[in-house]
Amino acid sequence: MTLISFVVPAFRVQGYLRECLDSILAQPVADIEVIGVDDCSPDGSGDILAEYADRDDRVTAVRLDHNVGLGPARNVGLDRAVGEYVWFVDGDDWLVPDCLPEVAARLRATRPDVLIVDHVRAHWDNTVTRSAMVEVFPEPPGPVTFRLAERPETLELLHTAWNRLVRRQFLADVELRFAPGWYEDVSFSYPVLLAADRIGVLDVVCVNYRQRRAGAITRTRGERHFEVFEQWHRVFRELDRIGAQELRPAVFDRMMWHYLTVLGNGDRIAPELRPTFFARVAIEHARFRPPGGHRVPDGVAGLKHRLVATGSWRTFSALRAAGRAGEAARRVAGRARRRVLPPARRSVRLGRDVVLRQYQRAQRRRPVEENLAVYAAYWYRGYACNPAAVYEAARRLAPQVRGVWIVRRDRVHTLPEGVEYVVAGTAAYHRVLARARWLINNVNFPDSVRKRPDTVHVQTHHGTPVKVMGLDQQSYPLGAVGMDFAGLLRRVDRWDFSVTSNSFSTQMWERAYPAGYTTLEVGYPRNDRLVTATAEEVLRLRAEFGAGLGEQVVLYAPTHREHLPRYRPPFDPERFLDGIGPSGLLLMRSHYFHDRSRRVPPPAARGRILDVSAHPRIEDLYLAADVLVTDYSSAMFDYAVLDRPIVIYAPDWDAYRLTRGVYFDVTAEAPGPVARTFAELLDVFRTGELRSTAADQARERFRERFCALEDGHAAERVARRVFLGE
Known part of the structure; x- marks a missing residue:
């Protein structure tokens, strides 16, 4: 018989729902079931529940055709439950690993009507605060049960549904269900205690109660919030x-x-x-x-x-x-004690920067230029990525908008002819940042930029995340050295729009960057070119790299390792050329964060190994290549749009996922063959595994999940929404 039925209602929790479900299903207790209730959620929560139900027969997914609210959604799950006990776990919370054996043992030993478990508050800034359990029960009751009249202090424990397991038959006998409206826990949790003959308390932390920065009802x-009164009226009616x-x-x-x-x-x-x-x-x-x-x-x-x-x-x-x-006075006094006086002497450069920042502040007092849009990419490295594609779409669809790019002085020569620009750090740079109505970037603008009323900030991002990002990096300190999370959140709060390429990215960005922006899940503008490129364009690009029709062009594009800045994946270009055959051409591209050590290939290999790290547009390399070899780079998601073979070369996967942190297992859900050693990588090419049926099927599944929106019109969708309000 099923011991515990977990009821997990889901509404706008797509960024956290996987963690919740995984925390339940990974518990070392077999006799459980999970009933996930999609409360007509407008995000991907319902799809996530369906995905888990398809691969685990312990999970049942229920879709509601209209939103009913948290209480009635829990009732839907309760009506389908078959377990002896029911545990209502919210979709944005998660269980502590290996807590369930102790819960199950206590249930079997004491058979309570209600078992209350402990929890901690897990805050978005990665801090944790304890519950009131130790204050309410300085001496834990242990494996005994009691009535509320015997221990009325039990009422002082948090009145939520998720910190207690309730015997299902007991709920049916006393006819207790959740009421609609906000604060629905009140009119359920207190009557449950009032009606129970056998209450148990387990002083083991079982639930991480997520304190969200954005999106929570309590914020x-x-x-x-006036609905709290009616919920308490229900409590007193039950008491009577x-x-x-x-x-x-x-x-x-x-x-x-x-x-x-x-x-x-x-x-x-x-x-x-x-x-x-x-x-x-x-x-x-x-x-x-x-x-x-x-x-x-x-x-x-x-x-x-x-x-x-x-x-x-x-x-x-x-x-x-x-x-x-x-409280305010105490905060001011604390800041005064921590204040460090500036040095007496400043460099000429610092003085110039101060003057320019003052100039930017003065410019912010002037009117916003209604038709000015400012673009930037990769910390002003040039004309690239999603902002470039949006810029081109805006020139067609909204010609009245004047687009100006910000670029470093040493990168001016890379700009296409006719693109208006300002050089980073100049007076013109500070003026356009202060006066522009639209600011479009694939990273964040500097902290000196302030969000003005009636201005629009568009964050396009620059990849689908494999590695954890934003606030999630707090759990992986080796990959977050020097990060200012408070400053990051101030920058995120400037966003009006966040552009994503797929539902998975939307889910991860919501949890990594919690704020009040609007998500534009429309595909990646930079990938439009991969969809619309003609055969003639592909041939021309291949010719530029010296590749003819019969040659196999392989693009090797690994990501960098923040936690291991000097690390390079073990890769021997000459041996790799031998593995792909005499007609092979190898394009090697380093991550933009660093340059590859320039080892000169032997004479026989020259002309067949090209360092393309400095090539301004990676889309050219994608179009020219027949095969992509990468590791944990977002390049795999873009290249998959072309439906060409992809190989994952992950020699340090175990260390990478543990130290840097990842959102999903690229070795288990790869878009093609996976090699863990250089010898295995050579075998992928030598044996033909690269183009096997299994490789094709893996790529098809990957494309369905991550590339479904890439139809060549993503930039147009962004431009119409942002500039035309459509």
């Missing part, structure tokens, strides 16, 4: 129905704590709504106050209770303001 202002009047004072205290918590949270209740919310709290206080009185807390909390009881909003508001002013 969303609005009138829907059950007849547990001895617990009314404890429930009332918890209600007041909750109301004051919501009222005091500026991320939930807007200033103009606070007087109304306070008035409702005063009404609730009078309505549900126990006839025999209740315990008023000590200190400021007790003062707040008394002010609510007398309806003294002005005094309550003044008390809150005084508290916030004190």
